[in-house]
Amino acid sequence: MLPKNLKGKMKRGAALLLAGVMVCSFTGCGDKEEKGDTPSLTQGAEPTDDADVTPEATLEPEATPSPEATPTPTEPPKQVRTDFYISAVDEELPSMYEYWEDYFSIGIAITRSELINDLKGDLIIQQFNSMTCGNEMKPDALLDREATKAGGTETCPVLSFKSCDSMLQFCVDNNIKMRGHTLVWHSQTPDWFFMEEYSNKPDAVFASREVMLERMENYIRLVMEYVNTTYPGVVYAWDVVNEAILPGDGGEDNMRMSDSLWYQTVGPDFVEKAFEYARKYADPQQKLFYNDFNTYEPAKRLAILKLVEKLKEQGTIDGIGMQSHIGMSSPTLMDYEDTIRQFGQTGLEIQITELDVNLDSNTEADFMKEGTRYKRLFFTFKNLVDTGAANITNVTIWGLTDENSWLNKDGKRYPLLFNQLLETKPAFWGILMDDGIPLY
Numbered sequence: 001m002l003p004k005n006l007k008g009k010m011k012r013g014a015a016l017l018l019a020g021v022m023v024c025s026f027t028g029c030g031d032k033e034e035k036g037d038t039p040s041l042t043q044g045a046e047p048t049d050d051a052d053v054t055p056e057a058t059l060e061p062e063a064t065p066s067p068e069a070t071p072t073p074t075e076p077p078k079q080v081r082t083d084f085y086i087s088a089v090d091e092e093l094p095s096m097y098e099y100w101e102d103y104f105s106i107g108i109a110i111t112r113s114e115l116i117n118d119l120k121g122d123l124i125i126q127q128f129n130s131m132t133c134g135n136e137m138k139p140d141a142l143l144d145r146e147a148t149k150a151g152g153t154e155t156c157p158v159l160s161f162k163s164c165d166s167m168l169q170f171c172v173d174n175n176i177k178m179r180g181h182t183l184v185w186h187s188q189t190p191d192w193f194f195m196e197e198y199s200n201k202p203d204a205v206f207a208s209r210e211v212m213l214e215r216m217e218n219y220i221r222l223v224m225e226y227v228n229t230t231y232p233g234v235v236y237a238w239d240v241v242n243e244a245i246l247p248g249d250g251g252e253d254n255m256r257m258s259d260s261l262w263y264q265t266v267g268p269d270f271v272e273k274a275f276e277y278a279r280k281y282a283d284p285q286q287k288l289f290y291n292d293f294n295t296y297e298p299a300k301r302l303a304i305l306k307l308v309e310k311l312k313e314q315g316t317i318d319g320i321g322m323q324s325h326i327g328m329s330s331p332t333l334m335d336y337e338d339t340i341r342q343f344g345q346t347g348l349e350i351q352i353t354e355l356d357v358n359l360d361s362n363t364e365a366d367f368m369k370e371g372t373r374y375k376r377l378f379f380t381f382k383n384l385v386d387t388g389a390a391n392i393t394n395v396t397i398w399g400l401t402d403e404n405s406w407l408n409k410d411g412k413r414y415p416l417l418f419n420q421l422l423e424t425k426p427a428f429w430g431i432l433m434d435d436g437i438p439l440y
């Protein structure tokens with residue numbers, strides 16, 4: 001099975017005959033390619049386009065002309081894309097989510113302030129079928145201290161969903177599903193939430209473990225109840241806990257300790273508790289994820305595996321989120337692929353939840369290399385799904401344009417698929433497996 005999007009490819013003028021020949025050589029001449037048949041990246045095979053050519057048509061024997069009568073055979077020239085900078089505003093682009101829809105959903109992390117831009121909104125509708133709020137569903141966006149002080153109790157805070165309502169509604173209106181990001185996290189959770197009487201004074205003291213567990217349960221319940229009753233069916237996955245593992249930080253079982261007020265108030269079982277509560281209040285079809293960065297670092301990978309195996313035994317987890325904020329050459333694709341394989345062996349779903357490639361140059365040559373990096377990543381994902389090595393169900397790109405990337409604090413980062421003019425970069429075409437982007 002190959003990704004769809006023939007319409008887009010035809011528009012880009014794929015040479016049918018050549019594509020037929022490529023299908024033939026890739027699949028073993030006429031064998032319909034099934035999941036499991038895809039050569040692995042390490043074998044050096046190239047992915048092919050799934051042109052709308054039946055194997056029979058490509059294999060039809062041609063009459064052998066006599067040498068005298070034969071004009072020099074001419075093959076139609078291969079039309080390979082050379083212009084990778086196409087305005088998403090002026091031209092209709094092929095859709096990434098349609099291209100990959102037999103494999104996994106394609107997600108975008110976006111902020112509310114960007115989403116109100118109609119051009120960006122239209123591009124998102126065209127290209128993505130999954131969305132993550134960049135900040136608007138994090139605890140610091142939902143926890144309302146004033147309302148909590150006025151109307152909450154010591155164990156039950158009051159939340160406000162003003163930050164994310166319009167984004168959830170956008171998803172409803174445009175048939176986009178949402179990854180709920182994120183429920184329990186040491187970061188972007190206000191300190192006062194961990195203090196007795198929600199105090200924000202310098203002499204505030206931590207609330208007890210018992211109180212914090214009740215606050216945690218109530219917080220998870222309130223978020224899930226609100227989202228699931230106001231926007232039923234929109235959220236399909238929750239990042240229940242984010243970034244709890246940090247080898248070397250002193251926590252039990254390699255858990256993050258020094259800056260985690262969850263660890264410090266509740267103790268090392270706060271992750272298990274969060275998953276227990278999340279399972280209790282989640283809709284049955286919603287998938288519960290543990291999400292983390294640098295998952296391919298061996299010590300961290302091992303600790304995550306240990307944690308998720310425990311959660312799996314308890315029946316509270318469905319998947320592992322690999323954030324995947326990566327560089328141009330680090331991690332190596334081998335280490336990255338190996339990590340997905342090891343996570344895949346748990347039988348849990350895998351989602352690539354925050355993909356970006358930290359390129360710090362804007363030369364055309366480097367943009368092409370970035371395109372190659374994205375193409376190889378997606379080729380790897382495809383291969384892992386085809387071979388059954390990992391059940392990858394979503395790949396989310398962490399941001400729409402380079403200019404708005406969280407990495408771009410110095411104004412010199414180019415990690416994403418679109419530039420500030422909403423033009424495609426080679427990275428976009430790499431994800432579409434375009435022949436103009438080299439795989440190596």
Ligand code: GLA
Binds near residue numbers: 242293323354406
């Ligand atoms: C982490 C978080 C995300 C986001 C990125 C950086 O990966 O999970 O929510 O904050 O950092 O923007």
